[in-house]
Amino acid sequence: MPLTDFTDEQARALVNVRQRYEVWRDAERAARALPYDLRRKTVGSYSYLYEIHDRSGNGKSLGRWDDEAESRFLAYRSEKAAAKDRVVKSRGRVEESARLLRALRVPMLAAAPGPILREADCRGLLDGQLLVVGTNCLIAYQQEAAARFDLSDETEDFDLAWAADTKPEGAPFWEMLKAVDHTFTVNTERTFQARNSDSYEVELLVAPSRAASMGPREKPQPIPLPEQEWLLLGRPVDQVVPCRDGRAARLVAPDPRWFALHKLWLGAQAKRNPLKRRKDVAQGRAVLDAVASAMPQYPLDQAFVAGIPEELVPYWNGWQEARSDR
Template identity: 65%
Template sequence: MEDRVRPFSDEQARALINLRARYEALIEAERGLAALPYNLVRKKVGQREYLYEVIDRKNNGKSLGPLTPEREQQFGEYRSEKHKWQDRRSKAKALVEETYRIARPLRLPLLAEAPGPILREIDKRRLFDGTVLIVGTNCLPAYMLEAGGTIRNVPDETADIDLAWSASERQEDERLWQALKAVDPTFTLNTEREFQARNRDAYEVELLVAPSRAATLGPRDKPRPIPLPEQEWLLLGTPVDQVVPCRDGSAARLVAPDPRWFALHKLWLGRQAKRNPLKRRKDLAQGDAVLDAVAEAMPQYPLDDAFVGSLPPELAPLFKKWRGDR
């Protein structure tokens, strides 16, 4: 029987290690710029000069007062800090793009183009640090990196993105909705399926939530997910945290559920009669593939007696069947 995981070559592994360092430098620069005012400008009104803070692309803003020596210093420090972060961003972005150019000929796992900007914005706003997980098919490149190789014969492309709300403390702001609108202001809530947002290109973002985390979503944040008991499984174990090359020429950070629980959740989904038959087939293939990869190449995620003993009644028979079929 052919191994499920084809290990990365030394050259592939080196490219992925470099990519993470370069991506982290890029996101640090993005965060540095985001912490600054959108822009500061001098503005002459009559015979006096004022310092203005511009807050958006439409040049809306407010006066910070007459241009005193103190405000002149503030303006200079702002320009210097902004230039520093812009320079760092430009250099890091070029290095990330350089890695992407070698990712294709090296046949590295690639994330689809559309989710890249969304995931980078989510990361820039630190939502991957305990607030949001990526779930569904887009997790697969992260699991490949975690396994140290390509997972063979697994469906890994999708035309949407699924996110899971995972915050343990209540959030008051529209944190996710602001991130989506920052990427594409055409995102609107699907009023018939309020757990889903869609942009003008019909690209969909769905938000899922476990009942134990539903109350932590801000009251005005969007989308508005329906609590699903099976989402509790995806909160268990240790999440995977990887940076993968993206088909838009950049990279994206993926924080995904523990691959053992992801795989068993997929095997469970694939047996739900109410689910789309085409999706059920994909679910089963992904569940088998990821569990195989865990068994072969992820010793950091043991399939031992302790793990088996933690399985709920819905999942224990699925794991037993998978193990028996190997």
């Protein structure tokens, strides 16, 4: 599939949106690291400094009110106001960049995944725990190639894969999803899938080698799929992409070489929906073409070929043959 290189203006705008997004993300993380609130409470004839944990007012005493407590209280108020100001200003700059990218007709991620990815990033879940898989990856691959390839890249669902190799506390994925939209519930018929009140679907996938690193309280509960192991190979793509909700989000996707071969394999599975199989093959070929033409950072060399599992070799050979015939 032919590629259309990004213009210099598009490339500059993408560099800028990443810088601005990271400033916002870091500001948001710093703001969240502060206590929910500090308050002065009077109990009987004494006053105390309280740290408040949530909207319900639950908290704990930090000791009797004195000059030191007052200084701590005032310093907190000042720090929190400054943190909020940084978040608001940096978010405005991200939105400005997103408007420019829309005007420049840069490929954009659908609106619905944006809030999920931003919340996951603020919680550190994109630093080794989650990968975006499926069609939404195409946006990141186009940025990695600095070129557009014309394929449908919007779907009515969002696929993520659990990639952590150590077990975290609690249920970080489910807590993140509920923080984005409290209406998400697990689909009882497909327990690896969650839906919100708008029927938007989020699916969680996992490779057998990572299944044990999911906590028992985590939701949804995916069925380990051997083919997901391929998406853990190589080096992930890490891009900040503009979203149709007027903002941007960080998107971490599998190594494009393994994503493409996985897609070609999916396209050959008879049990899969024929319409999806056709799309899988088109996407797999397009991404491998883009890797060969515009991603030297992901070489298709002898070392890579030597590591291709036997099950995927026919799809690699088929792509090579088709490419040589063009």
